[in-house]
Amino acid sequence: GNSVTQMEGPVTLSEEAFLTINCTYTATGYPSLFWYVQYPGEGLQLLLKATKADDKGSNKGFEATYRKETTSFHLEKGSVQVSDSAVYFCALSRYGNKLVFGAGTILRVKS
């Protein structure tokens, strides 16, 4: 079946540090890939997405590239801020159907 594996957290970084959150997936065919962010006390928000191999999704300084050869969609940001502290979920969807989420990674950024 389809599944998503994320690196375990929490990840604790100092402000302006480089961020990588690993995400790999298992799926048949060519799923669409997503990163969602959940700020404390809020619902999930779509951060970025990619719908085909080699696509790069980007938003708010975050980037992720759809790598079919390694079945990965790692999230990166060059310089994190305290306001980036949140839970990040990697997810996939096939044919626009249900989303399959990874376990989520807590990010804590210290000033």
Add this chain to the structure above:
Amino acid sequence: GAVVSQHPSWVICKSGTSVKIECRSLDFQATTMFWYRQFPKQSLMLMATSNEGSKATYEQGVEKDKFLINHASLTLSTLTVTSAHPEDSSFYICSARDRLAGGFEQYFGPGTRLTVT
């Protein structure tokens, strides 16, 4: 745009009672809405997919008689937890897909925290 609301944001009920949670798409029409459950420090698990005007499709292991879903209009879906028990305490989240926008993006509500005492 693409705002989804949920009501209530939190609810406490006694064991054996039923609780209804509403999910509304405020500025778009949603032919499909999804209901998720999120346990503390865990990921979201899809409970069911709700299509306007038809019966919901439940995921394996989800009791359809316990978690009643109704999607009566293009902007409203409800989840009723019947005869709630403490193990039903959880964070329930809905999402909706914009009928006119095309694509596969889901917009999420802020969630409802249910505590059963």
